[in-house]
Amino acid sequence: MDTMIELPAMRRTAELAPNSADAQARTVEVVWSAGARVRRASFFGEPYDEELSLDPTHVRLERLNAGAPFLKVHELGALDAVIGSVVPGSARLENGRGIALVRISERDDVEPIWRDIQAGHIRAVSIGYQVHRFEVSKPDGGRELWRAVDWTPFEVSAVPVGADPAAGFRAQQSLHDCVLHRRDASTIRQGASPMTDPTQTPAAAAAEPHATEETQMTNPTNPAAEPQARAVETRALPQAAPVTPPDTEAIATRAREGERDRVSTIYDLAGRLNLERGFAEDLVKRGVTVDESRRLILDQVAARSDETRTFPHVSIPLGGRDERVTRRAAVANALLHRFSPTLFPLEDAARQYRGMSLLELARESLTNAGVNTRGLSRDEVATRSLHSTSDFPEILSAVTNKTLRQAYETYPRTFMLFCRQVLATDFKAMNRVQLGEAPQLLEVGESGEFKRGTLGESKESYKVKTYGRVVAITRQTLINDDLDAFTRIPAMYGNSIAQLESDVVWGIITANPAMADGNALFHTTHKNLAGTGTALAVDAVGAARAAMALQTGFDKKTVLNVRPAFLIVPAALELKAEQLVAQNLVPADTTKVVPQSIRTLSPISEPRLDAASATAWYLAASPNQIDTIEYAYLEGQQGAYIETRNGFDVDGVEIKCRLDFGAKAIDWRGLYKNPGA
Known part of the structure; x- marks a missing residue:
């Protein structure tokens, strides 16, 4: 079964190899993915595992091979954040790993970063990627596995600490469509295990479970309110040689993993809903369960929503203005165009109102406010539009303001050329100091003393x-x-x-x-x-x-x-x-x-x-x-x-x-x- 969802761009830590740095060419090699499985926290559901397939048919390398940017800590909104780029054509899949060559910029402000990379001080990098299709399965007794079978890496970033989930990516990110293809348990038992990438060599498959990657998801609705702990480190054991630890160690391991899941889930939910971090910290310290935390978080959101005034009949489309504001501006423009077509050209949005009278516009404002105007007389429409919750008084206010301002600014005020304008903070008397000449400079002899002077004033x-x-x-x-x-x-x-x-x-x-x-x-x-x-x-x-x-x-x-x-x-x-x-x-007489x-x-x-x-x-x-x-x-x-x-x-x-x-x-x-x- 396929389901279409919207996802933000995601991040994973990767590895930079300083020993591959070429000082002459200013290049260094990065391993941008090893395909390891990581833990993700869903919005209001159980955590799931994510695995990136490194099958060449599953990875879109076009953006990397086109010269994707090498950034500072995923700063997507500033040009000076670009400190290099992927060498075109260098991105490839090799022995179950994603590898690329990065060339560092020659800008002066990038030089200290390049020296730290060569010295091995900067070793951590992170990639940004988009997943277009997941194959979702749930093995018996396990959590859901989301395996990316169509995904695009689009940028590489140098980060100070790869395992630090608090490295903030504050830029607002748009969503993209992703297909979830769910597989039932019988399909998993009959076919190959989804945990293993069929394209990997035996050596890579044996080494893969020991690779660890940290992840971080940005909140598309509120990028500035991200939790401080989102990533969960996971280690997958090789299926060919399962290890049976002692019962006490297994119990302790499960307890630690469960506690990490609980903490990360609480911080994740509180951050996405823009709640104060102190609220999440209190839930963590008190040992509140995930289910109980969800209930308390929803209660907190509901209580905060009650304190915020809401307005009915308001629709705010993505990337646009409140449609009531848009309509008011259009009606005001239509009225101003009637007043002076030269000064106020008719806008496209106002064309539908240009032939309507004031009373017709007042009736429509009442209708948009939810008032039934059927059967109302002209006098009743006029009275209610001026004394109700309609936006007609605001439209009239906008018209009067613009006409007054236009007339005020076009009137010739000749004094402004030779007079000085200032602003007064209140209505009290302002004392203006009339500065006199600066004191004349006096000669200062060898080892002499500078004499003080004062400014004359009135x-x-x-x-x-x-x-x-x-x-x-x-x-x-x-x-x-x-x-x-x-x-x-x-x-x-x-x-x-x-x-x-x-x-x-x-x-x-x-x-x-x-x-x-x-x-x-x-x-x-x-x-x-x-x-x-x-x-x-x-x-x-x-x-x-x-x-x-x-x-x-x-x-x-x-x-x-x-x-x-x-x-x-x-x-x-x-x-x-x-x-x-x-x-x-040019007078003829020089006098x-x-x-x-x-x-x-x-x-x-x-x-x-x-x-x-x-x-x-x-x-x-x-x-x-x-x-x-x-x-x-x-x-x-x-x-x-x-x-x-x-x-x-x-x-x-x-x-x-x-x-x-x-x-x-x-x-x-x-x-x-x-x-x-």
Whole structure:
């Protein structure tokens, strides 16, 4: 009888022969299998024996002979774990053993490993293999024997201790199909013993039972929770010369094997179910039987499951998302596409919803949540979709968030070019230190002493403030299929928030507030305000540049040489500024040539400046050179933030829009103002 099951890739220890190392060719020979029988622990069943057939027709050597990787401890997820490869065509079956030649990489980080292999310090290797077909039999009075008659070795790994079952293979492994072919006891008695590989020579068959191999199976569902002891060493006695030990020794041997089976089974089950290791250790120490341990482990899993909230009507396909999440995203995309086909292209998953009205989408959400909508009026559908366990409010929330964010990010905020952004951890006042010049270096004579210096500084303080508004969208909106309420209104909020940020920052420029020293931001004392206003021209800009370059530190003597990067003008002077910094003008009169230093300025036109003065213009340095104006968001709430909830005061959905924002001029030396003609 054949049965199809799914198995992960498995491991077995093998042997590396350091005496076969060739220093010139950087090769060494490995015995990757001797076909010995090993003990395996099933998930919820009795342990079974596994035997790898070394019949040439049973072993697929293609992957080894194609140059399979030689890894460090089965690390499948990192390129630097590859320390060599199997020499193509060297894998073979010889005298009942699997043999291959491995060539070691010439990378610098692999050189210490190669030296340890040559010195004989690294002798243990392990192979990874997949079994495609087992022949399962159960001799009278014995445990099941799973004999691999179709299997593929696919990688070889160097391991520190071959017999250490705690060597962890933490990479998630996929499952592969394996056929179990079961044979009854009568077939076993009539035919040849499945314990013997018919292809082995007599010498190999006699030596085979004494070979031992350690095994380790990874948990495909939870690779990070593997037990510390999984492998059981077994020794099979030759059938040709059975040995009859004394009764006391046989009893002791069976007792030891039984205890090893009990311990490994308990650790295996607890690890696969991701239980704490301490729970398994307690069962082992108390001597609890395997059957009783299974019951206690299931009770522990059930108790832990009761503590975890579960959600009905949820299907999570392998490799994908929760289908409810996928559906919500598709419906939201269909609504956003109706709002703006250019900004939000229609996705394939959303095509089935593009022609549905808001009320039809609300009815489908109720149906998916298990609510019977047959016979419900339009008003009842709208009310229940907004006040039930359906995901319709979440869909509306996703639509409003995306439209608001899109509008907020596309609104032009010109201040971001010359201002510095920071994050505030709370709403308390933030003190910003205005750093002065570094102390000048002094000559140090022979055997002289380095003198200490201090930084000049001045403090500016400001804090983040909260701005917000709430708007309600009623159930009438759904009934009327008014999509604009969920798209246009949030988009308007997005623009409004961006405008508020610009109002706060540019308000600092136009209001000219006082700094910590008591003087206004633009003041003759700060040497950043022209005494006489002049029209925007080359000479005036040159004088402003010179004034910024001559700014000094707090010691009043260290020249900072501040270089402007931006020319800031009101909308009335936008064309004049663009003409001034144009790169492609070659005047015939050399007296009208615009210097390169001015043409490198980036023009910024801001209409908020016109309300204060249509003639004043400014220069600003890059915030990377010196502080100018700093603006801050609350940490974790950068930019516009929107929340939705089922209405309490109104019968519908309430949308709350919030902004946590603040700004302050930190240093006047990076700014310059000319009042204009």
